[in-house]
Amino acid sequence: MKNKQQHIVIEHYLVPAGLFLLNICLIHLVYVFATDGWQREWYTAALTVSFLMLSTSLLAKRKGYLFLSIAFYLVLLLVLV
Amino acid sequence: MSKHAAKADKSKNLFWLLHHWVGLYTGILIGILSLTGALAVFIPEIDSWIVKHHYEATSTAVNGTPRFGRSVHTLTQRFPDYRSLTISLPEAKEQVAKVDLVVGLPGNRPARYDFFIDAGNDRLVGQRDHQNSLANYLRQMHVRLYEGYWGRQLVGIGGLALAIVAITGLIIYGNFMKKQSWPNIRQRVNLRIAMADWHKILGISALAFNLVIALTGAWLGLQPQLMRWFNITTPNSYEAPVVMEPTADRQMAIDWEKALAAANTEFPDLQPRHLLPSTDGSGTILIRGNISGLIYERDINSLVLSKATYAPVFKYDVRTQSFADQFYFIQEALHFGDFGGLMLKLIYALLGLTSGFLSISGFVIYIYRRKKKKQATAATTMKIIVAYTMLVILFLTVIALISLFVGYAQASFLAGILINTLLVALLLYALIKYGMKTGIKRLGRR
Numbered sequence: 001m002k003n004k005q006q007h008i009v010i011e012h013y014l015v016p017a018g019l020f021l022l023n024i025c026l027i028h029l030v031y032v033f034a035t036d037g038w039q040r041e042w043y044t045a046a047l048t049v050s051f052l053m054l055s056t057s058l059l060a061k062r063k064g065y066l067f068l069s070i071a072f073y074l075v076l077l078l079v080l081v
Numbered sequence: 082m083s084k085h086a087a088k089a090d091k092s093k094n095l096f097w098l099l100h101h102w103v104g105l106y107t108g109i110l111i112g113i114l115s116l117t118g119a120l121a122v123f124i125p126e127i128d129s130w131i132v133k134h135h136y137e138a139t140s141t142a143v144n145g146t147p148r149f150g151r152s153v154h155t156l157t158q159r160f161p162d163y164r165s166l167t168i169s170l171p172e173a174k175e176q177v178a179k180v181d182l183v184v185g186l187p188g189n190r191p192a193r194y195d196f197f198i199d200a201g202n203d204r205l206v207g208q209r210d211h212q213n214s215l216a217n218y219l220r221q222m223h224v225r226l227y228e229g230y231w232g233r234q235l236v237g238i239g240g241l242a243l244a245i246v247a248i249t250g251l252i253i254y255g256n257f258m259k260k261q262s263w264p265n266i267r268q269r270v271n272l273r274i275a276m277a278d279w280h281k282i283l284g285i286s287a288l289a290f291n292l293v294i295a296l297t298g299a300w301l302g303l304q305p306q307l308m309r310w311f312n313i314t315t316p317n318s319y320e321a322p323v324v325m326e327p328t329a330d331r332q333m334a335i336d337w338e339k340a341l342a343a344a345n346t347e348f349p350d351l352q353p354r355h356l357l358p359s360t361d362g363s364g365t366i367l368i369r370g371n372i373s374g375l376i377y378e379r380d381i382n383s384l385v386l387s388k389a390t391y392a393p394v395f396k397y398d399v400r401t402q403s404f405a406d407q408f409y410f411i412q413e414a415l416h417f418g419d420f421g422g423l424m425l426k427l428i429y430a431l432l433g434l435t436s437g438f439l440s441i442s443g444f445v446i447y448i449y450r451r452k453k454k455k456q457a458t459a460a461t462t463m464k465i466i467v468a469y470t471m472l473v474i475l476f477l478t479v480i481a482l483i484s485l486f487v488g489y490a491q492a493s494f495l496a497g498i499l500i501n502t503l504l505v506a507l508l509l510y511a512l513i514k515y516g517m518k519t520g521i522k523r524l525g526r527r
Contacts, residue, residue: 007262012255015263016285023289023432030428031421035374061262 006063014066015058021073022054043079050076093256100249105447106511107242108440113473114239114298115437117223119430122418126426128216129176132197136209139175141201147171148203149178150337155205156196157331160184164191168337168356171200181211212489218481221489224301227480227496235500237302243295243436250284257281272459273449280442287435294433297416316406317397321363321385330362333388343391344368348384348398355380364388372400376420378413441466 029051032044053069104111120127132138140147147170157163162185169179177197186192193211198204211217225232257277261267263285266278284291300307307313335358344353350372357367366388369380377399385395399410414420418429448462476499484492 008255011258011262016251016254016288019263019286020289023287026428027290027418027421027425030425031376034422034425035420058263 010061010063010066014063014070015061017070018054018058018066021070022051022058024077025051025054025073043076046076093253096249096252097256100246100253101447103242103249104246104440104443106507107239107246108444109469109473110235110239111243111246112437112440113226113477114223114236114243115433115435115440116473117219117477118294119433119437121219121223122426122429122433124216124219125172126423127219128214129173131215132177132179132207133175136197136207138177138197138199138207140171140177140199143171143174143201146338146341147178147200149180149198149200150335151203152178152196152198152205153180153337154334156180156182161331163331163360165360166358170354170356172354176200177206213485215481215485217489218484218492221484221493222477222480226500227484227493228500229493230497232497232500233302234306235302235504237299237304237306240295240298240300240302244292244299246439247284247288247292247295251288254281254285272462273446276442276445280439280446283435283442284439287432290432291436291439293415294436297412300412301416316402316409317381317383319383319385319395319397321359321365321394323362324364325362327360327362330364330388331358331360333358333364335366335388336391339391340366340368340386343386343393344384347386347393348382348396350398351382351384358388365394366391372398375399376414377407377410379419381410441470444469 025047029047032040032047050069050073053065053072057065057069149168153166153168157166160182164183164185165181166183167181169181171178178200180196180198181193182196183191183193195209195211195214196205197207199206221227223236225236228235258281261278261281264282266282267274270278308315337356340356341353344351348368351368351370352373353368353370355367355369357369359365359367364387366386368384368386370382371377371379372382381397382399383395383397384393386392387394399407418425445462445466448465452461476496480492480496483495
């Protein structure tokens with residue numbers, strides 16, 4: 001039962017949310033590298049880390065890691081706003 | 082089953098039905114838009130390549146400001162009654178400056194030509210009919226399917242449909258992933274299951290991208306109607322007062338180097354791309370361009386100078402505008418991926434093609450489901466898919482050939498007939514099918 005619940009949370013909610021943000025993060029990352037990436041080193045580095053975290057968390061599929069990577073990118077987006 | 086669970090299942094079933102029917106009736110449109118869109122993101126690059134290699138028009142080394150004044154003067158002497166003239170400055174080394182000239186033909190018909198200028202030597206090095214260019218074909222096919230009457234609105238409806246299938250797809254995704262996990266594709270299964278797996282995996286993987294493309298596409302397509310209905314005015318639509326006769330305005334000599342220097346002083350961040358001398362008697366030069374690093378529609382920043390004094394008359398810097406203006410101008414850039422160089426365009430093209438694949442894979446699933454009783458095989462299904470794909474490619478190729486080698490008007494006329502006939506046939510088919518279904522149900526009840 002617990003495994004089934006875990007499967008639903010990860011596969012039905014966290015993976016789609018992670019993929020949704022990964023789409024945005026990929027475009028965001030390429031845009032930053034193509035424009036002012038090297039002028040804001042820390043932001044670019046954090047964005048790159050966020051992209052790697054989102055990608056690897058989708059492969060690893062650990063609940064905590066998925067939460068963390070999603071939250072980290074959302075924080076980066078908030079900083080931008 | 083509890084009442085709550087039954088209600089949730091019923092609403093998910095409704096979303097599935099919406100996903101199914103909207104996808105089925107607009108799938109072919111989404112497929113065409115996906116393919117043409119993947120090409121349309123590269124229009125500037127494709128056009129530069131064609132100008133350089135097909136027309137053999139290049140610029141010699143440009144030292145400082147590009148030079149084109151003498152060539153433009155020659156053109157205005159050759160076409161003294163021109164309706165409008167736009168100079169596009171070269172964006173890269175060896176690229177030519179381009180003059181987009183609209184002239185009146187007998188019978189008040191307009192003709193539009195592109196003239197190429199070597200911006201190093203200020204020499205005319207080539208020309209073409211603007212309407213019949215490949216760049217124009219790619220743009221018009223994606224923007225309005227070459228249908229001049231309401232093709233743009235049809236494309237907007239395609240965008241709306243893509244948004245609906247994306248959102249409903251997300252809602253029903255969980256139902257189809259009860260025993261499956263992303264990104265696994267079941268092995269050693271038939272074509273239907275393999276396509277269903279790819280449909281789910283690719284659909285959810287590119288969902289955010291497709292949603293952005295869909296919503297911006299819906300807005301861009303339905304924009305003229307929506308702006309009329311909701312009384313929205315185009316931002317940055319400045320009109321300078323008329324102070325002289327249009328003929329006198331067209332004949333005014335312009336020192337383009339002075340104009341560009343004035344633009345640099347008045348608006349240092351502006352990268353001028355297009356220069357438009359007025360022809361309506363306002364005696365002005367409109368300079369449009371970009372500000373580096375911003376995600377907005379191309380050439381949306383502008384500066385209007387007086388032709389006589391080169392003093393600024395109007396300035397539009399998108400950075401200082403309201404949120405509504407900025408939101409308005411972000412749509413096209415987001416839709417065409419025109420804000421992060423060639424790499425971003427490549428990603429846009431690849432992700433954009435996913436919606437085309439989704440329409441094909443969705444159609445395969447539909448054929449299997451429909452022919453279940455008739456025992457559909459992979460071979461017959463693939464035959465149907467290949468036939469539809471070939472018909473779409475044939476349509477795109479025939480219209481392209483007519484547009485390039487005969488004329489835009491003829492291509493648009495043919496496309497209009499084909500698209501509207503297909504549309505009427507599709508609507509009739511849907512109505513007859515619906516009528517038959519409800520009729521049979523009523524008979525069954527009796």
